[in-house]
Amino acid sequence: MKKLVGLIIALIVLVIATYLVINSNIDVQKVLAKYETCESDGFYDNKNNVEASGYIVSNKTSEGFRYGYVNYKGKILLDTEYNEIYRILDIEDKDKVYLIDVKDGRYGVSLNGKDIIKNEYQFIEYNSNVKDFVLQKNSSYGVANIKGKIIIPVQNELVEVKGKYIYVSNGDNEKVYDEKGKETQIDFSTSINPTENENYFIKILENEDIYFYGIVDKNGKELVPSNYTYIEYLFDNYFIAANKDGKEGIIDQNNNIKLEFNYTSVQQIQNTTLIRTLDKQTNQTDIYTKDLNKIITLENANIEKDGNTIKIYNSQEEKYFDINGIEINK
Numbered sequence: 001m002k003k004l005v006g007l008i009i010a011l012i013v014l015v016i017a018t019y020l021v022i023n024s025n026i027d028v029q030k031v032l033a034k035y036e037t038c039e040s041d042g043f044y045d046n047k048n049n050v051e052a053s054g055y056i057v058s059n060k061t062s063e064g065f066r067y068g069y070v071n072y073k074g075k076i077l078l079d080t081e082y083n084e085i086y087r088i089l090d091i092e093d094k095d096k097v098y099l100i101d102v103k104d105g106r107y108g109v110s111l112n113g114k115d116i117i118k119n120e121y122q123f124i125e126y127n128s129n130v131k132d133f134v135l136q137k138n139s140s141y142g143v144a145n146i147k148g149k150i151i152i153p154v155q156n157e158l159v160e161v162k163g164k165y166i167y168v169s170n171g172d173n174e175k176v177y178d179e180k181g182k183e184t185q186i187d188f189s190t191s192i193n194p195t196e197n198e199n200y201f202i203k204i205l206e207n208e209d210i211y212f213y214g215i216v217d218k219n220g221k222e223l224v225p226s227n228y229t230y231i232e233y234l235f236d237n238y239f240i241a242a243n244k245d246g247k248e249g250i251i252d253q254n255n256n257i258k259l260e261f262n263y264t265s266v267q268q269i270q271n272t273t274l275i276r277t278l279d280k281q282t283n284q285t286d287i288y289t290k291d292l293n294k295i296i297t298l299e300n301a302n303i304e305k306d307g308n309t310i311k312i313y314n315s316q317e318e319k320y321f322d323i324n325g326i327e328i329n330k
Contacts, residue, residue, distance in 0.1 A: 028074035035080070036060055041069070041087040045094060052094030056085050069113070071097055077113030090128035100124055109133060109148060116148030127161040129194060130179035134159055141168075143181065151181025163193035164201065192216065195233035200253060202231050215239065215253060224255045235273070235290070240266045250275075250292070258292055269303065272310060272323040276303065287312060289325035296321075 032038045035057035043053040054071040059080045068080035069087075077097060078085065084102040091098050099110045101119070108119035117124065123136040133144040135154050142154030143166055152159065158169045165186055166177040174188040186192070193202045203214040205226045214226030224231070230242035237253045241261075248266040250259035259266070264280040273290040285301035288294050296312055296319055304311040309328065310321045320328050 028070075028072070031070055031074040031076065032057065035068075037065070038070075042089055043087055043094070044089070045092045054087065054097060056087075067101075069097070069099055071112075078110065088126045090126065098126070100126070109144075111148075117144055121154075129164055130161055130166060132161075132166070132179055134161065143177075145180070152177060162191040163204075165192060192220070197233060197236075200233060200239075202233070213241070215255075223253050224251065234268060234275075248277075259288070269305070269310065271305070274310065274321070274323065274325050285312075287321075287325070293325075295325050295327070 032055060037058045038055050041054045041056055045052065052072050054069060054077075056067055057070055057080065058065045058067045060066075066080045067078075067082045067085045068076065069078040069085055070076050072094070078099065078101060082101045082103050083105065085099055088098040088100065095112075097112050101108055101110060103119040106119040107121045107124040108115055109117035109124060117133065117135070121135050121137050125134045126132075127134060131146050132151070133146075133148075135142045135144055135150075137154045139157075140154050141156045141159035142150060143152035143159060145151050152166065152168060156168050156170055158167075160167045164179070165184065166179070166181075167188060168175050168177060169188075176184050176186040176188060178184055187205075189206045191204045191206075193204065195202060199218055200223070201216050201218065203216045203222070203226055205212040205214075211229070212226040213228045213231035214222065215224035215231060216222050224239075227244075228241045229244060229246065230240075230248075232240045234240050234250065238258060239251050239253070240248060241251050242248045243261045245261070247261040248263045249257060249261035250266060252258055259275075259277070262279065263277040263286075265278045267276055268274070269276050269287075275288040275290075275292070277286045277288070278284070282299065284297060284299050285303075286294055287296045287298075298312060298314055298317065298319075300314045302313055304313075308323050310323065312319050312321070322328055
């Protein structure tokens with residue numbers, strides 16, 4: 001009996017939820033029907049997919065189309081009085097709609113329909129690395145934080161975001177700031193770039209248009225000195241690096257060589273854990289697993305991926321592996 005009652009309650013809840021969703025969608029469509037054009041803002045997140053995307057709408061006036069914004073619930077956040085509107089898609093919060101909007105040729109920023117940066121700038125750009133806005137007014141530049149507060153005054157000749165820092169110059173006066181607008185001791189010719197692993201950053205030193213690469217941790221501590229001509233994060237604690245001779249290999253976060261610098265190129269095969277190396281002088285390809293175990297050496301090799309199967313072949317031989325490097329029969 002208790003199971004039956006529970007089942008009935010569950011069915012009632014499902015019916016009510018379905019009714020609310022259907023009627024909510026009907027209400028949104030009623031709102032959107034008031035406009036001449038309507039298109040998705042392009043928002044997407046892993047939890048709601050495209051269900052939480054809003055709508056950039058417009059109506060035609062005597063001066064051309066004017067744009068507004070309606071959120072995914074059908075609420076009008078901005079009236080149709082803007083020349084242009086686009087959503088900041090890097091901010092993956094469905095209930096925080098950041099819009100860069102242009103009115104009479106002037107840029108501003110709104111959050112859920114309320115201005116946080118007034119429409120008084122020639123240009124505004126959001127940078128996802130520092131999570132700040134770079135502002136331009138006439139020929140001067142500055143920075144505002146995610147709440148719209150000015151953290152670097154709009155009175156500089158140049159503002160540029162490189163990696164995790166903000167670089168400001170006025171003639172020979174050059175300074176580097178963090179994302180909060182606090183001045184740092186980072187050299188102006190140095191940039192610190194994030195990787196897919198939040199624990200590691202690529203440090204790049206520029207000297208007369210020559211670049212030297214190293215690795216630092218999230219606190220700025222040097223892990224690998226900037227003695228390489230290139231470094232790229234690979235996976236786990238591994239990095240692809242190039243030495244001064246232009247040869248590539250693999251190092252770890254402690255600068256230990258895990259794969260010797262014998263190759264013209266080293267790269268990860270897309271959507272697999274496999275690593276491909278190439279020596280152009282011999283045209284020899286080696287394939288390594290994630291543990292850096294060599295599974296095949298082949299000259300004049302071609303690589304094809306079909307689903308979870310990797311085909312490695314030349315005119316005399318062909319081999320098949322899964323995405324982890326386990327050989328399979330085809």
